[in-house]
Amino acid sequence: MQHALVVEKVEKLIGDFEIGPITLKLEPGTITALVGDNGAGKSTLLKMIMRLVKKDSGRISVTGVADIDTEEQWKKNVSYMPQALTGVDPFTCQKIKELVSRWYPTWDESFFQHLVQEFDIPLGKKYGKLSQGVQQKLSVAMALAKDTEILLLDEPTSNMDILSKGKLMNELMKWMERGEKTVIVASHQVDDIKKLADYIAFMKKGDYLGIYEKEELIENYKKYWFKEPLPTFLIEGEIARNGDKVLVSENATKTDQHLFDEGIQWIDQQSLDLDEVITFKLT
Numbered sequence: 183m184q185h186a187l188v189v190e191k192v193e194k195l196i197g198d199f200e201i202g203p204i205t206l207k208l209e210p211g212t213i214t215a216l217v218g219d220n221g222a223g224k225s226t227l228l229k230m231i232m233r234l235v236k237k238d239s240g241r242i243s244v245t246g247v248a249d250i251d252t253e254e255q256w257k258k259n260v261s262y263m264p265q266a267l268t269g270v271d272p273f274t275c276q277k278i279k280e281l282v283s284r285w286y287p288t289w290d291e292s293f294f295q296h297l298v299q300e301f302d303i304p305l306g307k308k309y310g311k312l313s314q315g316v317q318q319k320l321s322v323a324m325a326l327a328k329d330t331e332i333l334l335l336d337e338p339t340s341n342m343d344i345l346s347k348g349k350l351m352n353e354l355m356k357w358m359e360r361g362e363k364t365v366i367v368a369s370h371q372v373d374d375i376k377k378l379a380d381y382i383a384f385m386k387k388g389d390y391l392g393i394y395e396k397e398e399l400i401e402n403y404k405k406y407w408f409k410e411p412l413p414t415f416l417i418e419g420e421i422a423r424n425g426d427k428v429l430v431s432e433n434a435t436k437t438d439q440h441l442f443d444e445g446i447q448w449i450d451q452q453s454l455d456l457d458e459v460i461t462f463k464l465t
């Protein structure tokens with residue numbers, strides 16, 4: 183399988199804060215949510231992929247090309263929506279769009295105009311005068327209109343209202359159907375992750391905890407209820423207990439087998455919600 187984006191053993195030291203090593207191999211046609219606590223290193227990873235921050239070691243390659251030499255080649259393949267645009271406050275949205283779009287040979291003007299309508303973006307207004315939510319709408323509209331194969335989104339909906347978030351989800355899903363698109367989205371929004379992500383990659387305090395298929399991850403985490411108190415020894419897969427009759431597992435297959443072997447019967451069993459899974463992963 184040809185991966186669309188490969189991040190291999192990437193490391194970065196910021197002061198005494200270590201990020202990585204991070205290894206991610208992303209298949210075309212997938213959305214990966216990058217999830218972690220504040221300051222975990224998610225934005226820094228996206229910036230390293232975007233070459234805005236220099237990595238100390240490791241390799242980042244796109245569609246099998248280890249070193250894309252020119253800016254031009256890079257821009258054909260990758261677009262990035264940062265948390266905030268800097269240095270553009272005095273410019274109108276229209277001007278910013280003109281400055282950005284000319285660099286992208288794949289720029290889709292009619293799609294951009296569709297997003298302007300959909301999100302009600304005031305093209306004639308100065309960026310610095312817009313609310314943060316509207317600034318995000320412009321950023322995301324430009325990122326999608328670049329129509330590159332790889333798209334990196336850093337907290338795209340953190341300031342958006344509920345209606346706009348929903349619209350963006352739908353636009354992004356439709357956008358994925360345009361071709362072999364590969365997306366990484368750094369997000370704290372569980373609803374977005376639930377709806378969009380095929381994979382979830384976790385970071386915690388600079389450490390990379392791995393990448394998981396979302397459905398598989400949800401299936402693995404289960405809560406069990408028992409009639410009788412549990413034995414004191416650790417059950418395989420166990421990660422938490424509430425009292426002595428409720429157990430949480432991160433590997434339901436192993437837990438089921440162990441309980442069966444020990445002749446312990448549960449009275450109820452339930453999958454965890456994604457926000458609970460994320461909480462367990464990051465604590």
Ligand SMILES: Nc1ncnc2c1ncn2[C@@H]1O[C@H](COP(=O)(O)OP(=O)(O)OP(=O)(O)O)[C@@H](O)[C@H]1O
Pocket residue numbers: 196199218219220221222223224225226227
């Ligand atoms: N330019 C910089 N100078 C100094 N420290 C930095 C710089 N950029 C990032 N850091 C530090 O690196 C760490 C990772 O920051 P980063 O912004 O990548 O985290 P994050 O996971 O995106 O956080 P959040 O969820 O809050 O956006 C933090 O401790 C941050 O303070």
